[in-house]
Amino acid sequence: MAAHSARPRLTVLSGPSGVGKSTVVAHMRKEHPEVWLSVSATTRRPRPGERDGVHYFFVDDGEFDKLIANGELLEWAEFAGNRYGTPREAVMDRLGVGEPVLLEIDLQGARQIRESMPEAQLVFLAPPSWEELVRRLTGRGTEAPEVIERRLEAARTELAAESEFDTTLVNTSVEDVANELLALMRVA
Ligand SMILES: Nc1nc2c(ncn2[C@@H]2O[C@H](COP(=O)(O)OP(=O)(O)O)[C@@H](O)[C@H]2O)c(=O)[nH]1
Numbered sequence: 001m002a003a004h005s006a007r008p009r010l011t012v013l014s015g016p017s018g019v020g021k022s023t024v025v026a027h028m029r030k031e032h033p034e035v036w037l038s039v040s041a042t043t044r045r046p047r048p049g050e051r052d053g054v055h056y057f058f059v060d061d062g063e064f065d066k067l068i069a070n071g072e073l074l075e076w077a078e079f080a081g082n083r084y085g086t087p088r089e090a091v092m093d094r095l096g097v098g099e100p101v102l103l104e105i106d107l108q109g110a111r112q113i114r115e116s117m118p119e120a121q122l123v124f125l126a127p128p129s130w131e132e133l134v135r136r137l138t139g140r141g142t143e144a145p146e147v148i149e150r151r152l153e154a155a156r157t158e159l160a161a162e163s164e165f166d167t168t169l170v171n172t173s174v175e176d177v178a179n180e181l182l183a184l185m186r187v188a
Pocket residue numbers: 014015016017018021022040041044075076077079084085086104105106107108109110
């Protein structure tokens with residue numbers, strides 16, 4: 001099989017909080033519901049409108065500890081005071097049947113996937129500028145000012161790690177980025 005027609009097994013999408021990861025993924029999946037997005041477990045509280053089992057599996061600290069202890073997470077990390085992890089079994093099942101799998105996870109998680117699954121492709125979503133990132137994160141209106149500060153602090157570290165990724169996409173237009181991501185995943 002020619003290299004260019006090989007379907008990447010697993011795609012990781014990372015980028016600073018507020019850059020537009022969820023927006024891009026939602027747009028992409030509206031057109032291509034066959035792209036399977038892993039639902040992570042998190043100890044973060046749900047935002048208004050977020051549903052358990054759809055956006056995240058919302059768990060308490062004890063339940064998260066158990067997921068780790070039982071080896072049920074493919075990777076996990078602490079981000080801005082909460083823990084997040086990818087349930088292993090569902091991802092492995094999808095990869096097993098050859099479906100395109102997408103993980104939307106932070107930099108620490110992306111690094112763990114690079115170690116454990118070197119065939120994965122790592123995509124970094126970057127903002128058009130720092131000012132625009134601040135505007136988006138603030139404008140979303142879902143976090144208190146101190147939480148925004150914490151996320152912006154993490155964003156500096158994440159932006160500095162861009163070169164660790166295979167590809168960077170700049171989120172100027174949601175539609176363009178969604179199409180670029182689909183092309184990278186060989187879906188469209
Ligand atoms: N390592 C890891 N990071 C995750 C996982 N799920 C979500 N994240 C990341 O955790 C960070 C915070 O997510 P969230 O609280 O939903 O905020 P948002 O990305 O700003 O909407 C983001 O960088 C997510 O990509 C996961 O399962 N593992």
